[in-house]
Amino acid sequence: MNVRFSEYRPSYALSPFVQAYYTGDFNLYSEDNFVQSVVPNGxxxxxxxLTHDHCELVKSESWGKSPEFTLIGLQTKPYEVKFHDMVQIFGIRFNPEGIYNIFGVPPALFTATFEDSSDILGVAFKDYCSWLREAKSIQQKIRLTEDFLLKKMSDHAQDFDYVRLASETIRKHHGMLTLEELVQQVPISPRQLQREFKRRFGITAKEYMRLSRLNAIQQYMQGTEMVNLTELSYDTGFSDQSHFIREFRQLAGTNPRTFLKQRDNFLTLPVNLE
Structure with missing residues (x-):
């Protein structure tokens, strides 16, 4: 395996908005043009x-070096990451409502693309990154991160809103509910919910349901070597296996059997949906 990856849980106060902190060492053997396909996780x-070398990402159909501090928006299709040397990173994985509730920034600004975090989040974020790089241990990095995020969250306190409730409900059900069932738990009209969800996140509630269901599938696949695809398709709410395969291919870029055989070519980061 050419990747080393570790995850750390956020504090209780930040857990509604932050999925995880993580460290990653990519391209451990410094291969030229080491490429990983990233499966979207919502x-x-x-x-x-943390190193001089960065990964490369595609923007406007061209490969380019990623920013020093990169913000990758919600994706509905797999995307590729290329490495030419070993790259070390510290990452924060936000639920989509997390960026909005902590920084006051709607994710729709950078859906299906990536941006320089400094351009989106400002000078205070650059200062935080400088402190983070100077921290010697992962415990220090997490403590600095928690302090920074909690301070920003207090600066951008948001009233409870229906879009946040909708996204939390979708994750709770692993995406396995209809729009009608969602609206029964979120007191807002289907049309208004779809409009507000798209305006805030840049994707529809239905698209987010599909991403959440794919996460449930990814979690199952990571937890076992023997995957019964027929059983998995029914357990995750698909009417038949062909529907399951079609949906999986659209989101992961290949069919489930090929994916299982070539796991090392994919960077899969399924999130905690509970």
Missing amino acids: CIEMIIH
């Missing part, structure tokens, strides 16, 4: 590079 990834 989250926003904040990547802080």
Whole structure:
């Protein structure tokens, strides 16, 4: 395996908005043009590079070096990451409502693309990144991160809103509910919910349901070597296996059997949906 990856849970106060903190060492053997396909997980990834070398990402159909501090928006299709040397990072994985509730920034600003975090989040964020790089241990990095995020969250306190409730409900049900069932738990009209969800996150509630269901599938696949695809398709709410395969291919870029055989070519980061 050419990747080393570790995850750390956020504090209780931040857990509604932050899925995880993580460290990653990519391209451990310094291969030239080491490429990984990333399966979308319905989250926003904040990547802080700790080394001079960065990964490369595609933007406007061209490969380019990612920013020093990269903010990767919600994705509905797989995307590729390329490495030319070993790259070390510290990352923060946000639920989509996390960026909005902590920084006051709607994720729709950078859906299906990536941006320089400094341009989106400002000078205070650059100062935080400088402190983070100077921290010697992962415990220090997490403590600095928690202090920074809690301070920003207090600065951008948001009233409870229906879009947040809808996204939390979708995750709670692993995406396995209809729009009608969702509206029964979120007192807002289907049309208004779809409009507000799209305006805030840049994707529809139905698209977020599909991403959440794919996460449930990814979690199952990571937890066992022997995957019964027929059983899995029914357990995750698909009417038949062909529907399951079609949906999986659209979101992961290949069919489930090929994916299982070539796991090392994919960077899969399934999130905690509970």
